[in-house]
Amino acid sequence: MDTEHKPGEVGGGKNVVDRMMVKISHLDTLLNLVGEVIITSNNISTTNRRIQEFYDRQRAIDKVTMDMLKMTEVASNRASSEMHSLVMDIRMVEIRATFQRFRRAVRDMAKDAGKQVDFVTIGDETLVDKTIAEKLYDPLNHQIRNAIDHGVEDPLERQRMGKGPMSKVTLRAYQKENNVFIEIRDDGRGIDPESVAKAAVNRGIIEEGALSSMTTEEKLALIFHPGLSTKVTASKISGRGVGMDVVKSNIEQLGGDVAIDTKIGEGTAFTYRIPQITAVNILDCLTVLAGKSHYAIPILNVVSTLSMPASNVHTTLQKGRSITHLGSLVTLFDLNELLGGKPLDPADEITIVIVEAKNGRVSVRVSELLMPEKLVFTPLSKMFSVQGISGTTTMSGNKMGMIIDVFELINRSRGVVLGGETAPVERVGRAQETSGGALQSAAVVAGGTAVEEVDEVEKKEDISGKLVLSSDIGKEIGHREEFFVELEDILRNVDEQILSLENNPSDMDIVNRIFRDFHSMKGNLMMVGLTELGGFIHEVEVILDQARSGSLEITEEIIDILLDSADIIKAAKQAIAEGRAPVIDRSLLKSIEKYKKPKEKKVEEPVDIHNRTFHIGSLERINLFAHRRAEKHLYQLFISFTPKSQQAFLVALLILKRLARIGHIFGCVPTAEEIENQSISNQLKVMFSSPMDEAPLRKFVEDVLMRYYDVNEYEILKTS
Amino acid sequence: MSGDFKGKRALVVDDYHSMRVTLKELLEELGFSVTEAENGLEGLEKAKADPFDIIFTDIVMPVMDGLELCNEVKTNPNLTRIPVVVLSTHTDASYLVKAIGMGADDYVPKPIERALLLKVVTRLSDGY
Numbered sequence: 118m119d120t121e122h123k124p125g126e127v128g129g130g131k132n133v134v135d136r137m138m139v140k141i142s143h144l145d146t147l148l149n150l151v152g153e154v155i156i157t158s159n160n161i162s163t164t165n166r167r168i169q170e171f172y173d174r175q176r177a178i179d180k181v182t183m184d185m186l187k188m189t190e191v192a193s194n195r196a197s198s199e200m201h202s203l204v205m206d207i208r209m210v211e212i213r214a215t216f217q218r219f220r221r222a223v224r225d226m227a228k229d230a231g232k233q234v235d236f237v238t239i240g241d242e243t244l245v246d247k248t249i250a251e252k253l254y255d256p257l258n259h260q261i262r263n264a265i266d267h268g269v270e271d272p273l274e275r276q277r278m279g280k281g282p283m284s285k286v287t288l289r290a291y292q293k294e295n296n297v298f299i300e301i302r303d304d305g306r307g308i309d310p311e312s313v314a315k316a317a318v319n320r321g322i323i324e325e326g327a328l329s330s331m332t333t334e335e336k337l338a339l340i341f342h343p344g345l346s347t348k349v350t351a352s353k354i355s356g357r358g359v360g361m362d363v364v365k366s367n368i369e370q371l372g373g374d375v376a377i378d379t380k381i382g383e384g385t386a387f388t389y390r391i392p393q394i395t396a397v398n399i400l401d402c403l404t405v406l407a408g409k410s411h412y413a414i415p416i417l418n419v420v421s422t423l424s425m426p427a428s429n430v431h432t433t434l435q436k437g438r439s440i441t442h443l444g445s446l447v448t449l450f451d452l453n454e455l456l457g458g459k460p461l462d463p464a465d466e467i468t469i470v471i472v473e474a475k476n477g478r479v480s481v482r483v484s485e486l487l488m489p490e491k492l493v494f495t496p497l498s499k500m501f502s503v504q505g506i507s508g509t510t511t512m513s514g515n516k517m518g519m520i521i522d523v524f525e526l527i528n529r530s531r532g533v534v535l536g537g538e539t540a541p542v543e544r545v546g547r548a549q550e551t552s553g554g555a556l557q558s559a560a561v562v563a564g565g566t567a568v569e570e571v572d573e574v575e576k577k578e579d580i581s582g583k584l585v586l587s588s589d590i591g592k593e594i595g596h597r598e599e600f601f602v603e604l605e606d607i608l609r610n611v612d613e614q615i616l617s618l619e620n621n622p623s624d625m626d627i628v629n630r631i632f633r634d635f636h637s638m639k640g641n642l643m644m645v646g647l648t649e650l651g652g653f654i655h656e657v658e659v660i661l662d663q664a665r666s667g668s669l670e671i672t673e674e675i676i677d678i679l680l681d682s683a684d685i686i687k688a689a690k691q692a693i694a695e696g697r698a699p700v701i702d703r704s705l706l707k708s709i710e711k712y713k714k715p716k717e718k719k720v721e722e723p724v725d726i727h728n729r730t731f732h733i734g735s736l737e738r739i740n741l742f743a744h745r746r747a748e749k750h751l752y753q754l755f756i757s758f759t760p761k762s763q764q765a766f767l768v769a770l771l772i773l774k775r776l777a778r779i780g781h782i783f784g785c786v787p788t789a790e791e792i793e794n795q796s797i798s799n800q801l802k803v804m805f806s807s808p809m810d811e812a813p814l815r816k817f818v819e820d821v822l823m824r825y826y827d828v829n830e831y832e833i834l835k836t837s
Numbered sequence: 838m839s840g841d842f843k844g845k846r847a848l849v850v851d852d853y854h855s856m857r858v859t860l861k862e863l864l865e866e867l868g869f870s871v872t873e874a875e876n877g878l879e880g881l882e883k884a885k886a887d888p889f890d891i892i893f894t895d896i897v898m899p900v901m902d903g904l905e906l907c908n909e910v911k912t913n914p915n916l917t918r919i920p921v922v923v924l925s926t927h928t929d930a931s932y933l934v935k936a937i938g939m940g941a942d943d944y945v946p947k948p949i950e951r952a953l954l955l956k957v958v959t960r961l962s963d964g965y
Contacts, residue, residue, distance in 0.1 A: 129943060407842065511853075596839070599854070599855040599858070600855045602855075603853055603854065603855050621863065630895070630899075633852075633897055633898070633899060636897040637852070637897070639852055639926060639928070640853070640856065640895075640926055640947055641853070642853070642950045643926045643947055643948055644855070644856070644859070644947060644949075646948070651928070652927065655926075655928040693847070764930075764946070766930070767933055767934070767937070767944060770934065771937065771942075771944075772935045774937065774942070793934045793938075795930060820963070821960075824956065824960035824963070825956075
């Protein structure tokens with residue numbers, strides 16, 4: 118299956134025809150429905166078991182009914198598991214897009230580092246869950262930076278080592294059983310386990326004495342220790358960004374691990390093993406009862422459960438009530454109260470769950486512990502998560518339960534302690550995450566304090582409000598999201614196209630493809646009301662159009678302009694997604710301007726129709742006499758367009774077209790050529806002949822003109 | 838206004854799905870039944886296979902662009918009577934001029950405004 122691509126070659130012939138775009142939100146809805154089916158199917162099994170018991174006792178139900186019940190159960194089970202795996206399949210995307218995103222980065226990094234790098238991707242067609250593909254970007258980005266900066270040597274050093282000047286960085290993906298493997302390989306200097314170990318000793322990470330008992334693998338694994346790098350001087354390239362420890366934890370978050378294979382002088386390969394997700398939206402929870410309500414707490418957040426006499430609870434002025442757990446004080450809350458309900462009735466013996474999230478650890482009192490369960494999780498909208506609930510679920514026995522958002526719960530508990538009143542804290546990001554993210558839900562929370570996140574929400578609303586205002590269609594058209602998705606799709610490929618153009622600067626097919634890409638992006642941005650950005654892309658398009666017509670040579674500078682333009686669009690898209698206003702780099706516009714050839718316009722001044730008579734060529738003049746002799750009527754038409762009309766030239770052309778249906782146009786001011794060159798102010802004068810009498814002709818012309826917005830006034834004159 | 842164009846058939850040719858569905862929804866509100874095509878060639882083949890009352894086409898598309906589609910439709914005696922409306926952003930005036938030269942009967946600027954679209958389809962269906 119593996120196909121190796123030569124450098125600069127655009128990745129394989131991908132089949133566009135049998136693919137379609139599916140909104141992730143639709144898939145998630147489908148997935149939730151599948152969850153419902155799973156619940157139903159579980160319930161059928163339970164019901165069946167009960168009927169079986171009943172049957173065994175009573176022997177009254179007939180065999181056929183039993184068989185039918187059995188069949189329902191089997192069919193339902195099969196359908197639900199097939200549906201589940203189908204939806205999982207739909208979520209799969211090719212790793213290609215993720216891999217190709219690095220092509221540009223590698224080019225720039227290699228330039229910066231003064232190295233020659235051949236970037237090769239293998240197994241682009243490997244399928245991974247969309248969420249995984251997204252989460253792979255950061256660790257891969259870091260590793261590629263590392264490989265280019267530290268891994269491979271510059272051409273001189275390579276020559277000394279007896280290697281060719283061109284180094285090679287390979288990204289490879291393949292699937293084996295239920296795992297996806299992603300490999301980042303370079304043919305550079307390799308990692309010396311001894312120097313890693315030495316660095317670790319120098320930084321006090323390990324004792325020098327421990328070295329002798331460590332295996333080579335253990336020494337190598339030290340590079341995953343926070344803050345350790347084999348090259349001490351941080352370079353411009355890999356000095357920033359995540360360290361190897363973050364790479365490792367990123368991959369572990371996906372349930373996978375990282376292996377290293379390195380040989381001094383020959384190169385290094387890091388291999389990620391990531392299990393394919395098999396169940397999305399199924400959460401291990403501890404179910405509890407508080408008053409009359411059922412709640413589920415994600416097991417990942419549960420530290421411990423205990424019950425103790427109520428008299429063991431300490432009360433302090435500062436922290437309110439707390440309990441002692443493993444020698445430290447943990448604040449105690451009433452679960453019902455925290456969620457905005459009535460406090461639980463006092464009791465002599467109380468049941469407590471200690472929970473923990475990134476923002477802290479608290480203990481909550483519940484009425485009763487039920488059991489740990491695997492639950493199908495239905496995320497709630499953002500609005501509800503304010504209340505400390507992240508989703509709903511159906512527990513065994515068909516009871517409706519609410520899944521507690523522990524992060525939010527702890528936030529609320531802070532409000533209780535500080536102000537006595539719970540502060541409404543809203544989060545963004547997580548509630549919107551795809552179901553893969555929801556799996557880790559309450560346990561994994563994006564960085565930043567709750568307060569910062571509130572700001573984010575307000576900004577976001579502000580911006581989206583502006584966007585809608587800037588274009589009325591925003592309201593009319595319900596596909597904004599899709600326009601953005603398409604934009605993202607184009608952006609993902611456009612770098613690849615531009616870089617392949619760099620290698621084949623005279624390939625007009627590529628120029629045309631890039632032109633179409635920019636053109637489509639312009640259309641998309643215009644559709645969502647981002648006209649300024651659309652206007653910017655238009656400038657790029659003009660350059661590309663010149664290249665298409667052969668009047669502009671594709672130089673490295675042009676390639677840079679194209680890449681930078683794509684970056685601006687990317688940044689703008691990112692800005693909008695994050696709720697900031699997009700910024701256009703004016704300096705790039707200047708360098709675009711440099712390449713733009715002035716439009717060849719013969720007449721720049723708009724034509725004043727009152728000071729110019731019809732220019733009728735000799736052929737037309739002959740026709741004119743013939744028409745007069747044939748007793749056709751000769752008419753003149755004056756039209757003035759609304760002053761703000763920007764499209765007068767187009768409307769004028771369309772009106773001329775309509776007139777040509779009922780007669781013969783002998784001349785117009787401005788001339789047709791002038792109209793086409795947009796040298797028209799707001800007026801048009803036409804001379805034409807028609808066999809129609811004045812009254813019906815007047816009606817026809819009026820009927821035409823009233824159908825255009827831009828026509829302000831008109832006059833029809835019949836000349837003898 | 839809805840229902841005025843009931844039973845009328847429109848062909849929408851654009852290489853982008855979002856553009857097609859946006860226009861499709863607007864046209865369907867007006868009563869049109871809408872067929873989609875992803876490029877000029879596919880559009881031309883669909884137009885030859887089925888009778889349409891109106892064709893909407895983007896200009897810049899792969900395989901066969903909108904200008905060529907205009908030309909093919911307007912030079913084909915069986916199709917020439919079908920009004921062709923080109924879709925384009927206002928920055929692409931020169932394409933629109935070319936398209937009108939190729940026989941396009943009207944244009945609708947992107948972003949598409951409901952009121953303007955109605956105006957255009959009305960005047961074309963009235964024969965103006």
